[in-house]
Every structure is written in C-alpha cells, then in structure tokens.
Amino acid sequence: MALRILYFAALREALGVSAEDFDPPAGVASVSALRACLVARGGVWEKLAAANVKAAVNQRMVGGDASVGPGDEVAFFPPVTGG
Numbered sequence: 001m002a003l004r005i006l007y008f009a010a011l012r013e014a015l016g017v018s019a020e021d022f023d024p025p026a027g028v029a030s031v032s033a034l035r036a037c038l039v040a041r042g043g044v045w046e047k048l049a050a051a052n053v054k055a056a057v058n059q060r061m062v063g064g065d066a067s068v069g070p071g072d073e074v075a076f077f078p079p080v081t082g083g
Contacts, residue, residue, distance in 0.1 A: 003034070003068060008077035014047050024068075031055045032064035034074060052079050 002023050012018045028037050039049045047053075056075040057066050068074055 002070065004071075004073045005034075005038075006073065006075040008075060009080065010078050011047060011053070011076055014044050016044070029067055029069070030064065031057065031062055031066045031068060031074065034068055035064070035076070048076060050078075053077070054079060 002021055004019065005022050006019045007015050007017060022038075024034060024037055028034050035048050035053070035055070039046055054077055055062055055064070055066070056077075057068060058073055059075075
C-alpha cells in the first residue's frame with residue numbers, strides 16, 4: 001500500500017525532505033500508526049511525535065484516528081501562526 005507523504009514548513013527543513021512515497025508495514029492503517037512508524041526511524045524523525053504536528057489526508061484536516069489507504073496523500077505540518 002503505497003502512500004504519498006508530504007512534509008511542510010519546519011518539518012520539511014528538519015527532515016531534509018519535502019515528500020516521499022512510503023510503503024508502510026502491514027497493520028499501519030491510521031494516521032497515528034503511520035506517525036509512529038515514521039517516528040520509529042529515530043533521529044530527526046522523532047520530531048513527528050510532537051503533539052502539535054497536524055495532519056491531512058487527501059487535503060482534509062484529520063485526527064490521528066483517520067484511516068489511510070493505498071494511494072492516499074498524507075501531509076504533516078506544524079501549526080502555523082499569523083498576524
């Protein structure tokens with residue numbers, strides 16, 4: 001099940017990558033499980049574990065319990081402030 005994962009703003013800078021195609025292991029079927037899988041890479045990837053990281057699936061804001069499936073686009077980004 002290949003997913004397209006996008007990283008934005010400070011996450012993109014910290015991880016050194018803006019996007020990747022990722023084939024998660026069996027059993028990874030939610031945003032939370034996907035994040036845990038990516039965090040398990042260690043090092044800078046642990047930045048995805050921060051509670052304030054937001055996620056979108058197919059350009060819709062979602063919570064950690066949202067499902068992910070083959071062909072989905074999942075985006076992770078830190079909260080944005082403006083003024």
